[in-house]
Amino acid sequence: MADGKSGATGSTPETSIKRLDFKKQTLDDAYAVPANLLEIEVSNPETHGLARTRYTDYEVKMKTNIPVFKIKESSVRRRYRDFEWLKKELERDSKIVVPQLPGKAVKRQLPFRGDDGIFDDDFIEERRKGLEEFLNKVAGHPLAQNERCLHMFLQEPIIDKNYVPGKVRVNN
């Protein structure tokens, strides 16, 4: 020990059980719903279109009580390239390190495969999980929550790619 003093300890019985005064928590606070509810689910993959314009989209369902989000419960449909757009927007505007997306499947788009390529069920399920994880990480980030692109992605039915980037303020 750096201090080799014998006998002189600061932990006298008085200080070793000492506590600072506490404000008592009100029962309303104790039993209220926590103010940090944020659940995002990516589900229901559906494949649309025909032949070369076939693509899969997913339902993005969200439930929250955080005031910065205008709508408390929303559901929109998004495809992989929308997630890529969101990632790009966040990387440009916010100062956060955006997590990785579940990789692009270039190889799976080559013809003459043994399975269904990018429409294979296992692949879609794996990608769905990855996207869900990505969204939950991003949406929970305090700095990302201020970005308009995130709100548009989660809550507006159609993404307007010519939107004006900016911050969202809480008005409570």
Add this chain to the structure above:
Amino acid sequence: MSFFGIGQGADISIELSDSEKRKKVEVKNEEGKKDKLPLYLDGETVSGRVQINLKGKKLEHQGIRVEFVGQIEMFYDRGNHHDFLSLVRQLAPPGELNQSTTYPFEFLHVDKPHETYTGTNVRLRYFVRVVIIRRISDIVKELDVAVHTLSSYPDIINSLKMEVGIEDCLHIEFEYNKSKYHLRDVVVGKIYFLLVRIKIKHMEIAIIKKETTGTPPNVYTENEQVAKYEIMDGAPVRGESIPIRLFLSGYELTPTMREVNKKFSCRYYLNLVLVDEEERRYFKQQEIILYRKGDAKSARKATAKE
């Protein structure tokens, strides 16, 4: 060492008076090992005896002296030592030694302004050095001692209290009972949650040591986490208070040192860290002053010596 009869013709041993009675403390040496060194305080007299054992028949010399040195050594600048204290006593004039001899020495009431310190980039040490000056190579012997500086801060308790957070996301109020702690003190505090809109997983408090060496623009800073102590597990809600009680005696700490001889500083910070479910970290650092409290016994001894 003597090779084929050439080289040093004598062994020097230094013995400090009351060396059995004097308290010893552990001090890290350069290799990171711990030595037990006799402990001195500011203002205490350093005295003892120097014994010179001849190996040959006689020893010619240009003088024998004993020094008490306080030195700051930068590890990145080895050749360049900085002595802030250097006292010299002549033990013998130039001449010849015909037999093994003992010389007493005494440095009265030595001011030792700084505490012994071994850090990552710097070392502050005190030692007694005996030099037999010879024409070709001097015979030198050094003996390290440890020095502690004691201080008693007035017991004006000004607590550290602050409200911090991320706008619309997390607001907390924290309070530590003091801003200055002695090395065996207890940090008593609390965290009060005003707003929680993130999913917190746990909260911990860390003691961080920052060692700054050199003068601008060549400043080296080393951060070291001395302690990590979990104070909360799970997600709190509004209105909850979390108590803190952190015993400092369990960690290896030194007093806070500020601008020692304009060469280095060693400061301590309490870092409050909240970790959320996605492993994001939210923190607030607060400097605390650490000091070495003189226990009644050693304080009395120091005054008696003066």
